[in-house]
Amino acid sequence: MEMPPLVAMVGNPNAGKSALFNALTGARQKVGNYPGVTVERHSGRLALDDGRPVELVDLPGAYSLEPSSPDERVTRDVLLGAQSGERRPDALVVVLDAANLDNHLRFAMQLIALGLPVVIALNMVDLAERDGLVLDPTVLARELGVPVVPTVAVRRRGIDTLRATLTGLVGTAAAPTAPAAPVEDIRTLQRRARALSKAATVSETPTRRWHHALDSVALHPVFGPILLVALLFVMFQAVFSWSEAPIGWIEDGFTALEAALKGMMPDGFLRSLLTDGVIAGVGAVLVFLPQILILFLFILVLEASGYMVRAAFLMDRMMAGVGLSGRAFIPLLSSFACAVPGIMATRTIEDEKDRLTTILIAPLMTCSARLPVYTIIIGAFIPARQVVPFVGLQGLVLLGLYLMGIVGAFVAALLLRRTVTKGESSGFMMEMPKYQLPRLHDVAIGLWSRAAIFLKRAGTTIALTTVVLWALLSFPQAPAGQSQVEYSVAGRIASGLEVIVRPIGFNHDIALALIPAMAAREVAVAAIGTAYAIDDTEDASGAKSLVDHLRGRWSLPTALAFLMWFVFAPQCISTIAVTRRETNGWRWPVFMLAYLFVTAYVMAGITFWLATFAGL
């Protein structure tokens, strides 16, 4: 079977390529505002006006054909036909931001010089016009010698014309010539681009742009950092307060389900497996879905609005202090949701050492999988009282745990940059995109895909782990008068592990929970939940909540040490796997595991003993 013609979308970062790609293919893709959000290969099918199918590939944003990051290298190699596993495109859609013409035209001229059939999408013309810039596409088309189509990707304007133009280009155009040698240096091209952009400008009024007003607050030397801290605090507070009601609904749902099953089935092996194993385990994790979604909602909105890059700007000085750049801020902030996309987002960091350091410290950012653990322990041991109006003690402790991870990450970066990832510090040079109102549709797609990943994890990895754990906990059956948990297979494995973790204040239950939590942190809660549910059958009441169990069995120093352990411990198989992939080998993931486990052990130990001596 013959492959359909390949059409590549190319352009500068922030030209609105991804939005145009979505409009053309209808594919589901995240539309962000940060340079380099498109790091993977995104492709989709498109039917031309005459019915022929083409494959459309969205190449990573680049500034020129001289790559300075792995992303840009992919773009260049595909365009030159040098990328393995990808054929050379048959035609190009070059996407330009109309409001940034003088800069984006230079790259377009380099692309036209490649000799492939090209159509230019003059994107975001509406924003340019609102900005006081009126352009004449016919002048551009005449001077460049290629068709130019004005588009507004997010409103689907110009999409039909673009597709019609593409129909005329693909296949019917002359066979692509060999890539022309880059005849001119960047400066000459840039000057030509500026002259051309001037020629194509009908009128330009230096209007006061509303995002300048926003920037004068967001980047203000005093108010900027205050705003950033305030936003982060509101975000973490919201994670707790907005989620209360939906968590209640989910809990009620699972209780009803358990009661229904107990009513339908006779007491026995299968009922115990379903209620104590599956429902208790999956339910304990699923109740955290609202919190995870709220956290992702904030991150998606901050990213899509363009604020993230401002945060990177504010953070650059601090990052430079530990040998990183402001660029590392975006991967690190994403890691608050999950380290896996965070580590993947480091691909936009140009300097290799810089990138490696960012990968190694990314797991220290408090990811959403830790939230279930933090929430349950904080809920059980930290009183819910107001320190000052609107600031709860529980929220403060949670903030403290986040800060602990951040401080840990900075100290780790400082040490790593002086030892294993030693090298010149890299620079920070970044385009700051315009502010945009995040589109509901894009945020909803982003949230849904996050929820789907979490639900899939809850349905597979977590369900399976909790069932295995249930089995290990239920067999062999303990004789009367002995604790089932202590007597079981899992209990005996945990007894071995307990010897190691006893000095840092961990009890038998925790040792037990640490084993399955290697797969994913949130399983720790499910594991403890399952263990207590099984032990509960001897209990006459049989209806104690997990929180009551924890209060009865753990001391406060133990709970605090457990929290501290989870700040540092690298318990997530997915993170290890993505680190291996991104660093091409086992060396760095093994190093990551070792340094984080040692730190977790030491820090949990210090916390336990300090708390014990303080008489808590």
Place this chain on the structure above:
Amino acid sequence: MTTPISLETLPRHQAAIVDDIDWSRLATPEARRLRELGFDSGVPVQVLHRARLGAGPVACRIGRMTVALRRPVAGAIRVSIEPLAAE
């Protein structure tokens, strides 16, 4: 106009034009990125914001773009104040 000013010391919101760039003070990838972002002699620039904490980066306007630069890089860009705007 006597003393040359760099983008690092240019007052905020003062319209200026890039005189020349001391490429020798910049690392090769930095210099290339700077060219790609459109920095070149004769181009109008303006400092919009400075991150004050420590000596943070400078946000400047070049063409219709806002670009963040670190101080040492901004220091390598010599500018002169536009005669019209300087009055």
